[in-house]
Amino acid sequence: MRRAAYPRWCRAVNAARHRLAAGDRERGANPVELAVMMPLILVLLFASIQVAAVFLARSTALNAAQSGVNAQRTYQASNGAGVDSASRFLRAAGGWLVGWDRAGPTCVTTATDVTCTVSGRSLSVVPGVDFAIQQTAHGTVERVTPP
Numbered sequence: 001m002r003r004a005a006y007p008r009w010c011r012a013v014n015a016a017r018h019r020l021a022a023g024d025r026e027r028g029a030n031p032v033e034l035a036v037m038m039p040l041i042l043v044l045l046f047a048s049i050q051v052a053a054v055f056l057a058r059s060t061a062l063n064a065a066q067s068g069v070n071a072q073r074t075y076q077a078s079n080g081a082g083v084d085s086a087s088r089f090l091r092a093a094g095g096w097l098v099g100w101d102r103a104g105p106t107c108v109t110t111a112t113d114v115t116c117t118v119s120g121r122s123l124s125v126v127p128g129v130d131f132a133i134q135q136t137a138h139g140t141v142e143r144v145t146p147p
Helices: 002-026 029-072 081-093
Strands: 106-109 113-122 132-140
Touching: 029 081, 029 106, 029 113, 029 132, 081 106, 081 113
Parallel strands: none
Antiparallel strands: 106 113, 113 132
8 A cells, every 4th residue: 555655656746846847947047137137227326326416416505605695695794704604514514515615605796686606516426427516596685774
């Protein structure tokens, strides 16, 4: 009786082996797919980080220019108040905007308006990719008006 059960068990094992071996034709396909797709995935990853760095640099430059305008437009502000305020902001903001200290922030004051401009380059994540950033903010000068 035991001998009669053995061939059925052996046939079930052989059938299972053949079914498992039939799917073996695609063995090694996953590493090849990964090798083909990985450069594309890495390019998309670094490109998205670079885009985020550009937007952060633009935001930093605009906020520094607005800080300079707010300092320069106050009533009887000194001539360098806007530039000093924008420079302090950029030093405290971190390194998202690089090269801003070469030209420095500029603030132009007329009788009624103040315009501050901050320029630099975004932080480069991808070598060889460099984006110039320039942001300008405008405001009116505070003045005393007769009642």
